[in-house]
Amino acid sequence: MAKVHVFDHPLIQHKLTHIRDVNTGTKEFRELVDEVATLMAYEITRDLPLTEVEVETPVQTAKSNVLAGKKLGIVPILRAGIGMVDGILKLIPAARVGHVGLFRDPETLQPHEYFVKLPSDVAEREFILVDPMLATGGTAVEAVNSLKKRGAKNIRFMCLIAAPEGVKVFTEAHPDVDVYIAALDEKLNDHGYIVPGLGDAGDRLFGTK
Numbered sequence: 001m002a003k004v005h006v007f008d009h010p011l012i013q014h015k016l017t018h019i020r021d022v023n024t025g026t027k028e029f030r031e032l033v034d035e036v037a038t039l040m041a042y043e044i045t046r047d048l049p050l051t052e053v054e055v056e057t058p059v060q061t062a063k064s065n066v067l068a069g070k071k072l073g074i075v076p077i078l079r080a081g082i083g084m085v086d087g088i089l090k091l092i093p094a095a096r097v098g099h100v101g102l103f104r105d106p107e108t109l110q111p112h113e114y115f116v117k118l119p120s121d122v123a124e125r126e127f128i129l130v131d132p133m134l135a136t137g138g139t140a141v142e143a144v145n146s147l148k149k150r151g152a153k154n155i156r157f158m159c160l161i162a163a164p165e166g167v168k169v170f171t172e173a174h175p176d177v178d179v180y181i182a183a184l185d186e187k188l189n190d191h192g193y194i195v196p197g198l199g200d201a202g203d204r205l206f207g208t209k
C-alpha cells in the first residue's frame with residue numbers, strides 16, 4: 001500500500017498558512033509556493049542513494065559522499081503544477097522536466113490527457129509528479145496512468161494540500177506511488193474545493209479568475 005508522508009516541518013507549515021490566506025496576493029503566493037516546493041524537495045530527496053568518492057581538501061585527501069547519479073524527472077500536472085517546478089529544480093537542477101495536461105470531459109466528468117511530453121528514458125527515471133492540490137484524486141490518478149502507460153516505473157506524487165477523499169482514491173488506484181503532502185485538510189465541499197484549502201491554486205498562481 002502507498003505511504004502518505006506529511007511534511008510538517010515548521011517552515012513548511014508557516015509558509016503554507018500564508019499561502020492559504022485569502023489576503024496573500026499573486027506575487028507573494030507564487031513565491032511562497034516556490035519556497036515550499038524547495039523545502040518539500042529537500043525532504044523528498046532524503047533517501048537518494050549516495051556513492052563514496054575521494055576529495056582533495058586543502059588539508060588532505062578525504063573520502064566523502066556524492067549523489068549516486070539517480071536519474072530524476074519532475075512532472076507538473078498542468079497548469080497549477082508548474083508553480084512547483086522551479087522550487088524543486090533549485091535543489092535538483094539536473095532533473096528533467098516533463099508535462100502532463102488533462103481536461104475534464106464535461107459530460108462524464110472523467111479526466112482525459114490532452115498533452116504529455118516526458119523525457120525519452122522514462123523507464124530509467126524516478127519521477128516526482130507535482131500538483132498543489134489533491135482534491136477528488138481523479139486528475140492525479142489519470143496523470144499517473146499517463147506516466148505508467150509510457151513506461152514510468154518509479155513515481156512519487158507531491159502536493160501541498162490533500163483532501164482525505166483524494167488520498168483514498170489515489171492510494172487505492174496506485175498503491176505503488178507514495179504521496180508527499182504538506183497538509184491533510186478536512187474534506188471536499190460540494191464544488192470539489194478542498195476545505196479549508198487555499199481556493200483555486202491555478203488562479204492564485206497565475207492571477208486569473
Ligand code: URA
Nearest residue numbers: 135193194199200201
Ligand atoms: N483544485 C484547486 O485548485 N483547489 C481546490 O480546492 C481543489 C482543486
